[in-house]
Amino acid sequence: xxxxxYKTVVTVPPLAWxxxxxxxxxxxxxxxxxxxxxxxxxxxxxWNFDNYRDLLEKPVYWQTLLRxxxxxxxxxLFSLVLGYPLAYFLSFYAGRRKDLLYQMVIIPLWVSYLVxxxxxxxxxxxxxxxxxxxxxxxxxxxxxxxxLYSPFAVVLTLTHIYTPFTFLPVYAALEHIPxxxxxxxxxLGATPTQTFWKVIFPLSIPGVxxxxxxxxxxxxxxxxxxxxxGGPSGIMISNIVVSLFGAAYNWPLGAxxxxxMLVLVVSLLxxxxxxxxxxxxx
Amino acid sequence: MRDLRHPGWISFMTSPITTGHAGADSAARPxxxxxxxxxxxxxxxxxxxxxxxxxAEGEFLTILGExxxxxxxxxxxxxxxxxxxxxxxxxxxxxLDSQPPYRRRVNTVFQNYALFPHLTVEENVGYGLRxxxxxxxxxxxxxxxxxxxxxxTAHARKKPSKxxxxxxxxxxxxxxxxxxxxxxxxxxxLSALDANLRRQMQVELKSLQREVxxxxxxxxxxxxxxMVMSDRIALLRSGELEQVASPREIYSRPAxxxxxxxxxxxxxxxxEVTAGVARCGFLSWPVTRPDGVALFSxxxxxxxxxxxxxxxxxxxxxxxxxxxAFQGATELIRVxxxxxxxxxxxxxxxxxxxxxxxxxxxSDAIAVLESPERI
Amino acid sequence: MEFLVSSNPSANPGSRWLLLYAFVVxxxxxxxxxxxxxxxxxGTGVGGFPPRHLTLDWYRTLFGDGPIWDSVLNxxxxxxxxxxISLTFGIPAALALDRADFPGKALFRxxxxxxxxxxxxxxxxxxxMLFNLGNVKLSLLTITLGHGTAxxxxxxxxxxxxxxxxxxxxxxxxxxxGANYWQTFWRVTVPNLKLPIIGAALLxxxxxxxxxxxxxxxxxxxxxxxxxxxGRLRRGITPEINxxxxxxxxxxxxxxxLWYRLRVRAEGSADLGAELVTVNDREGT
Numbered sequence: 001x002x003x004x005x006y007k008t009v010v011t012v013p014p015l016a017w018x019x020x021x022x023x024x025x026x027x028x029x030x031x032x033x034x035x036x037x038x039x040x041x042x043x044x045x046x047w048n049f050d051n052y053r054d055l056l057e058k059p060v061y062w063q064t065l066l067r068x069x070x071x072x073x074x075x076x077l078f079s080l081v082l083g084y085p086l087a088y089f090l091s092f093y094a095g096r097r098k099d100l101l102y103q104m105v106i107i108p109l110w111v112s113y114l115v116x117x118x119x120x121x122x123x124x125x126x127x128x129x130x131x132x133x134x135x136x137x138x139x140x141x142x143x144x145x146x147x148l149y150s151p152f153a154v155v156l157t158l159t160h161i162y163t164p165f166t167f168l169p170v171y172a173a174l175e176h177i178p179x180x181x182x183x184x185x186x187x188l189g190a191t192p193t194q195t196f197w198k199v200i201f202p203l204s205i206p207g208v209x210x211x212x213x214x215x216x217x218x219x220x221x222x223x224x225x226x227x228x229x230g231g232p233s234g235i236m237i238s239n240i241v242v243s244l245f246g247a248a249y250n251w252p253l254g255a256x257x258x259x260x261m262l263v264l265v266v267s268l269l270x271x272x273x274x275x276x277x278x279x280x281x282x
Numbered sequence: 283m284r285d286l287r288h289p290g291w292i293s294f295m296t297s298p299i300t301t302g303h304a305g306a307d308s309a310a311r312p313x314x315x316x317x318x319x320x321x322x323x324x325x326x327x328x329x330x331x332x333x334x335x336x337x338a339e340g341e342f343l344t345i346l347g348e349x350x351x352x353x354x355x356x357x358x359x360x361x362x363x364x365x366x367x368x369x370x371x372x373x374x375x376x377x378l379d380s381q382p383p384y385r386r387r388v389n390t391v392f393q394n395y396a397l398f399p400h401l402t403v404e405e406n407v408g409y410g411l412r413x414x415x416x417x418x419x420x421x422x423x424x425x426x427x428x429x430x431x432x433x434x435t436a437h438a439r440k441k442p443s444k445x446x447x448x449x450x451x452x453x454x455x456x457x458x459x460x461x462x463x464x465x466x467x468x469x470x471x472l473s474a475l476d477a478n479l480r481r482q483m484q485v486e487l488k489s490l491q492r493e494v495x496x497x498x499x500x501x502x503x504x505x506x507x508x509m510v511m512s513d514r515i516a517l518l519r520s521g522e523l524e525q526v527a528s529p530r531e532i533y534s535r536p537a538x539x540x541x542x543x544x545x546x547x548x549x550x551x552x553x554e555v556t557a558g559v560a561r562c563g564f565l566s567w568p569v570t571r572p573d574g575v576a577l578f579s580x581x582x583x584x585x586x587x588x589x590x591x592x593x594x595x596x597x598x599x600x601x602x603x604x605x606x607a608f609q610g611a612t613e614l615i616r617v618x619x620x621x622x623x624x625x626x627x628x629x630x631x632x633x634x635x636x637x638x639x640x641x642x643x644x645s646d647a648i649a650v651l652e653s654p655e656r657i
Numbered sequence: 658m659e660f661l662v663s664s665n666p667s668a669n670p671g672s673r674w675l676l677l678y679a680f681v682v683x684x685x686x687x688x689x690x691x692x693x694x695x696x697x698x699x700g701t702g703v704g705g706f707p708p709r710h711l712t713l714d715w716y717r718t719l720f721g722d723g724p725i726w727d728s729v730l731n732x733x734x735x736x737x738x739x740x741x742i743s744l745t746f747g748i749p750a751a752l753a754l755d756r757a758d759f760p761g762k763a764l765f766r767x768x769x770x771x772x773x774x775x776x777x778x779x780x781x782x783x784x785x786m787l788f789n790l791g792n793v794k795l796s797l798l799t800i801t802l803g804h805g806t807a808x809x810x811x812x813x814x815x816x817x818x819x820x821x822x823x824x825x826x827x828x829x830x831x832x833x834x835g836a837n838y839w840q841t842f843w844r845v846t847v848p849n850l851k852l853p854i855i856g857a858a859l860l861x862x863x864x865x866x867x868x869x870x871x872x873x874x875x876x877x878x879x880x881x882x883x884x885x886x887x888g889r890l891r892r893g894i895t896p897e898i899n900x901x902x903x904x905x906x907x908x909x910x911x912x913x914x915l916w917y918r919l920r921v922r923a924e925g926s927a928d929l930g931a932e933l934v935t936v937n938d939r940e941g942t
Binding site: 002005006007010014017018024025029032082083085086088093103104106108110118119120123129163164192214217218220222224228241251254261262 | 671675676688689696759769771772774777783784785806863870890899905906910921
Binding site: 178180181183184185186187188189190191194198199202203281 | 390392396457461
């Protein structure tokens with residue numbers, strides 16, 4: 001139905017733009033990762049695997065990567081623990097308030113990330129809201145140190161940021177479940193709890209997978225929260241990359257790390273997509 | 283026009299018209315389910331008003347009605363998915379409606395089957411048994427038996443998305459029956475099937491019910507379907523029962539004008555009765571009714587072309603044919619008999635006609651009550 | 658039809674706990690925002706409990722703060738320009754994905770969506786490499802190009818979803834009645850896509866206003882608002898930040914109310930979740 005001219009006009013400009021501004025940059029990054037930086041702070045275009053060797057050998061790099069993955073895993077778990085029941089409640093128990101409550105979950109998403117991360121800093125600081133509150137209520141005598149500038153703070157903040165991200169796909173999946181399946185389950189003798197585990201949860205798995213993937217991938221690559229709240233023990237892999245493009249001036253190494261992250265993310269997406277298909281029944 | 287002085291009116295208002303016996307061999311069947319004055323309101327919408335009905339063990343009862351009549355709501359109240367605003371439902375000596383659906387010995391076949399997409403046919407059928415934690419061997423045996431009854435054994439390992447609508451319907455049936463409920467509810471289960479498959483399933487369902495011996499409560503808007511399958515029909519209109527009787531009874535002795543028109547075709551004659559003679563248009567025939575306005579239902583098959591087979595006492599009238607609807611073996615002709623009267627007659631298929639003479643026996647004109655307005 | 662459990666709470670005592678849990682989660686989601694707003698009025702600045710001396714001082718300081726307003730202006734310019742770029746390329750991209758087959762289509766689709774899920778710094782630094790190669794000086798322009806590129810996927814996803822809902826027959830009817838492709842596009846396709854396009858525009862604008870990760874690498878002399886705030890934060894917390902954050906929050910609130918109104922007007926809210934999932938960016942990575 002659509003002429004060749006139409007299809008060409010519609011395809012070429014975006015393709016061209018994306019090629020220039022996405023494909024080429026990524027390819028450049030690929031190239032850089034095999035180059036190195038000289039002592040004179042210039043890029044040396046000799047092809048080698050030095051950067052990758054550094055990544056594997058120097059503990060600071062792979063340890064940070066592991067720590068980042070561990071933080072991301074915890075964030076994913078906690079956001080699911082918070083987001084799933086919330087979605088379940090909204091979908092099945094909220095009745096007429098459903099839309100309003102849904103909006104209320106979305107609103108924080110639209111509020112600046114920086115603002116929210118900064119707010120946590122205010123709350124968790126040694127004379128921040130939480131500490132002064134605890135002391136005011138005589139629950140503690142002195143400020144709790146671990147609250148801020150620690151992995152704890154990073155996990156907490158990222159969980160806060162990404163809970164709506166796990167909520168959304170789970171909610172969508174739950175909404176897609178025909179209510180007559182729930183009625184059928186009750187009709188056949190299953191209590192609401194049995195119905196949840198035998199019918200509702202299995203059918204919501206694609207949503208859970210999607211939410212978990214978002215939360216994990218996005219928190220893995222986060223650099224703001226660790227910078228603001230992580231302290232020295234809370235540094236994540238993206239912070240290293242940022243510094244390699246800044247003060248530590250080593251673009252090739254930074255490119256190498258970025259490429260690893262890219263590969264990791266793409267693989268995770270691939271696996272997640274496969275699993276989602278396997279678990280989708282309608 | 284309603285005649286509120288009619289003696290039958292009062293009793294009509296307070297209870298549905300249950301006429302005749304509940305079918306050939308159910309005369310002595312004990313009551314299984316007792317629906318007592320159930321009413322249901324959604325917001326300001328009164329969907330069910332004062333419905334009382336007794337369902338006998340092992341009977342095939344159809345709740346028949348148009349959309350909006352409340353039939354599905356009534357079913358859902360029995361199943362437990364809605365709670366009645368007032369009234370009670372009893373099964374045997376126990377109050378049914380105080381229990382959640384998962385504790386009732388009632389199972390439902392849903393309109394869109396509601397098969398679990400993530401489970402195979404087998405797993406779907408065995409769901410209720412697994413939930414009740416029956417031993418594995420028992421589950422396997424009972425599931426196999428149920429699948430065999432509905433002829434779906436060959437598809438046991440498939441997922442619902444891979445079988446046709448008719449097959450899904452059988453699986454839904456098996457899934458409900460395998461739990462040996464005391465009562466099976468069917469919510470318009472055949473409405474999604476095409477006509478031929480539907481007719482086939484009607485017959486199969488009926489024989490299945492006979493075989494299994496469980497009471498079936500079947501909801502439909504299709505009066506032909508109701509007639510084919512039921513031991514009794516409960517006709518629901520705007521939330522109240524209009525008549526509860528066997529198919530034959532409800533057809534040949536409709537209680538109200540609505541019943542007469544809803545089930546099959548009829549001619550509704552509004553006549554003025556004076557001194558034992560009913561007059562309608564140019565027609566008049568003897569009746570034994572008090573004076574006043576009365577409504578009569580005359581089935582087209584009782585209106586014949588005058589000629590062979592008439593008896594004395596038959597009422598005759600001439601008229602002009604205004605429409606002929608060929609229906610295969612017979613046809614329905616609409617005849618303008620003058621005086622504002624149009625009669626529909628069922629005749630053997632023949633050549634197109636213009637002027638005809640019709641006749642009918644006065645006893646075939648059944649007096650019916652006008653159905654009251656329901657606000 | 659209400660779900661049966663909500664009309665029969667006695668049947669499920671677990672639902673009480675669920676309600677409580679939902680409350681707790683909502684509280685967690687809103688705690689920082691509430692604290693922020695509260696403390697923007699706090700006379701003694703950041704921290705301390707309870708807040709004392711409610712005052713508008715910080716807002717007053719804010720209004721006199723030149724650099725902040727410069728950065729707001731910069732951000733607005735960038736956001737509007739990015740919107741233009743993303744829509745200009747995102748809409749045809751959606752059409753292409755919906756209607757055309759071409760070699761590399763699968764790759765194209767993934768490539769376009771990549772910036773959404775990949776940490777923003779990767780997109781940022783790879784663009785930096787590009788500009789470095791081309792000897793392009795870093796400025797608001799480079800930031801704009803970065804945002805525009807990264808956010809194309811927002812436009813594409815929204816418009817693509819809208820196209821799925823579009824009745825093909827309408828366009829066929831238009832062609833049948835004698836309009837050519839260009840006319841059909843403007844008279845039939847675009848009006849039907851009004852809602853997704855506006856929604857995408859709002860989203861792109863908001864995301865661009867808050868964007869840090871990509872901007873981080875592409876910044877020249879002029880700051881955008883988030884980067885300006887960021888710079889201040891490094892030097893220590895000032896309560897002024899609370900004030901500006903509160904204002905940003907209010908604007909976000911207004912934007913989302915507007916967006917919601919637009920959506921609900923045309924269609925039910927059932928698919929909001931599904932689309933937001935694929936569309937909504939995360940800030941700060």
